[in-house]
Amino acid sequence: MEEKKRRINSPEERLVKERKDKLKLWMEKEENPYLTRFIPRHTTGWIARKCETVTSGEKTDVKVEIAGRITALRGHGKSSFADVRDAEGKIQIYAREETLGERYFLFKKLDLGDIVGVKGRVFRTRTGELTVEALDFFLLAKSLRPLPEKWHGLQDVELRYRKRYLDLLSNPNTKKIFLDRAAIIKFIRDFLNKKGFLEVETPMMQPIPGGATARPFRTHHHALGEDLYFRIAPELYLKKLVVGGIEKVYELNKNFRNEGMDRLHNPEFTMLEVYSAYSSYEEMMKLTEELVCEVAGKLKGTLKISYQGDEINLSPPWRRITFERALKEMGDIELDFQDTSRLRKTAAGLGLAVEGLRDDQIIEHLLDHQVAPKLVQPTFVIDYPFQTSLLARRKKENSALIERFEIFIGAEELGNAYSELNDPIDQRKRMMEVKGESQSLDEDFLEALEYGMPPTGGLGIGIDRLVMLLTDSASIRDVILFPQMRPKKQQ
């Protein structure tokens, strides 16, 4: 009881109550705002364009009907100013008792955050601000809770992620990032569609999760009585489509991996995978350069970008360096990857945890830890030891290597590609060798390969990371609208 009383009297509840009382007053004097119909005929952007040439102090005959959220209120006794924001921008509203008569006192009862419709006439104030003088106004939705502070916005990182709507409302840069994200994805689709690639959707729920090595999320299908896994990659399905004659294909959608979360990892993330028949990783390198440059150029108008304090030049051609040389030149590591015990010793000597890791994981760790931090300018690291992927084709000249590359920009891995292994016999053999670890034998996929898959180049690009790069964001959570968070416990 005591507990309950205290909660109702909390300062926040009092603020809410004040606003609820104003809502009640409005409903007594006017109507239920939640049932009010008001279709704005104009936007703030339209007004700005239309009235660009109006001079300070000038009144116009331009009548407008706009709607938006009140983001500032400045009362002056018998007149008031308000800023109203819509999707395109904001505009000042000027309300006068002389014009609105008895209803002016209702205008003064409006709160920051209220959503209103305004009919009025455009003029420009003495101080040069384009303004709508309100001839009539409507409350369309009452804001019952106070918005974050106008000047600093919402700073609390946790709240920004949990209540993204508040972040979007009060931090212009947040909105910019997500507009940019949408533009980037559109540019990618435009680019690939223009080149004749077909966008497809393949299963998010798979009986055997394949195409990568990662812990999957598991779920259960009741009607089938079967466990299913959220996909960790669409790769095997996309290759089946290449077998089926869809020679240029891509999918741009989510993957799910049940691993740790950090600055670069969210359990669900967006991946682009592209497959092109009768090509190889050579062509995929060109495609990658072209795609990233097209997107960056369209978004930023330049190929010179700044990421976390580093100046990065995306102009092709990007540097290419073999895996072996990269380790040697930048990590001062020279070894035979077949020599497992020396590999582990070298890695341990560099302070890497090797216990419980497979050879291929250690090999990749050497690159990620010793070399990647130095790869700020766009770089293709090519020709990986064959252990690092079981889906990539071997190099003709050296069967210990595979035709694979990874893209590094800004010291972060952005993508991964290879000449796809299309030999079903070698594929089966390699899958058998690692079966029982993180990959199960996917007979469906192997059978598809047995019908014949053309030599194919495949490419994967982490879209969230590309967005991070192009929006200069430090964390993946800054480019995902609702990043995964631990649920807040009640009470």
Added chain:
RNA sequence: GAGCCGUUAGCUCAGCCGGUAGAGCAUCGGCCUUUUAAGCCGAGGGUCGCAGGUUCGACUCCUGCACGGCUCACCA
């Protein structure tokens, strides 16, 4: 999962070597018809993340827990 750091009013932040809580914005009341981070006068608002402990006394020190950030580990 481990280490380090953080959590004070609705929001943004101060708060010293332990002495009992401060500002700005927002809110409420008053004045104000071209302001714009409007202004002026006044007021209210806090279980200092949660639970223990030490102490005459804890926002402050200690322990545990919750949530978050960074780093490390798994992964992209």
